[in-house]
Amino acid sequence: QKEVEQNSGPLSVPEGAIASLNCTYSDRGSQSFFWYRQYSGKSPELIMFIYSNGDKEDGRFTAQLNKASQYVSLLIRDSQPSDSATYLCAVTGNTPLVFGKGTRLSVIA
Amino acid sequence: DAEITQSPRHKITETGRQVTLACHQTWNHNNMFWYRQDLGHGLRLIHYSYGVQDTNKGEVSDGYSVSRSNTEDLPLTLESAASSQTSVYFCASRSSGTNEQFFGPGTRLTVL
Numbered sequence: 001q002k003e004v005e006q007n008s009g010p011l012s013v014p015e016g017a018i019a020s021l022n023c024t025y026s027d028r029g030s031q032s033f034f035w036y037r038q039y040s041g042k043s044p045e046l047i048m049f050i051y052s053n054g055d056k057e058d059g060r061f062t063a064q065l066n067k068a069s070q071y072v073s074l075l076i077r078d079s080q081p082s083d084s085a086t087y088l089c090a091v092t093g094n095t096p097l098v099f100g101k102g103t104r105l106s107v108i109a
Numbered sequence: 110d111a112e113i114t115q116s117p118r119h120k121i122t123e124t125g126r127q128v129t130l131a132c133h134q135t136w137n138h139n140n141m142f143w144y145r146q147d148l149g150h151g152l153r154l155i156h157y158s159y160g161v162q163d164t165n166k167g168e169v170s171d172g173y174s175v176s177r178s179n180t181e182d183l184p185l186t187l188e189s190a191a192s193s194q195t196s197v198y199f200c201a202s203r204s205s206g207t208n209e210q211f212f213g214p215g216t217r218l219t220v221l
Contacts, residue, residue: 101151
């Protein structure tokens with residue numbers, strides 16, 4: 001059974017701080033890793049993907065991957081109230097994506 | 110712009126009725142997926158397709174069926190709707206090359 005684990009939260013951070021979201025996965029054959037943002041009542045929106053060990057930066061977002069530890073994270077710098085949402089981690093090895101249940105982030109103004 | 114659409118966006122039906130949810134994508138993706146999302150369970154895969162005439166069962170396929178007659182569409186049918194199938198349903202399509210997957214806006218289904 002392939003599993004993706006996330007802390008459900010809520011994770012509360014003050015505006016302007018760094019939010020750190022974490023995810024672990026069970027399948028060592030996983031090759032592609034994704035972060036989705038989902039606002040309440042909306043569909044998941046792809047915000048980051050990473051395929052190689054290390055960091056990948058896109059604007060205020062940084063995805064970090066450590067395949068040896070089977071760990072992927074998302075850092076959000078200068079957090080804004082508009083970042084308040086549920087963040088879903090997803091993993092695949094060319095099979096259907098396996099999703100975590102998501103971490104709810106609340107950015108406090 | 111390429112997109113993925115779902116219809117209807119909201120549906121109320123009665124137990125025992127057959128219901129079909131439509132999904133249409135203009136990305137020209139071969140891979141399409143249906144999920145349901147419920148509180149406490151996250152996104153759960155119902156059925157998926159890797160191309161025309163290909164369909165596969167996901168983890169919660171009982172009571173659902175799909176067919177893939179062209180690249181653009183993957184309709185989801187509930188053969189005999191049950192109250193346990195009240196949920197939000199998301200269709201998604203995925204690029205074969207990059208594995209990037211995009212979701213439709215969702216259909217909220219209520220079975221009374």
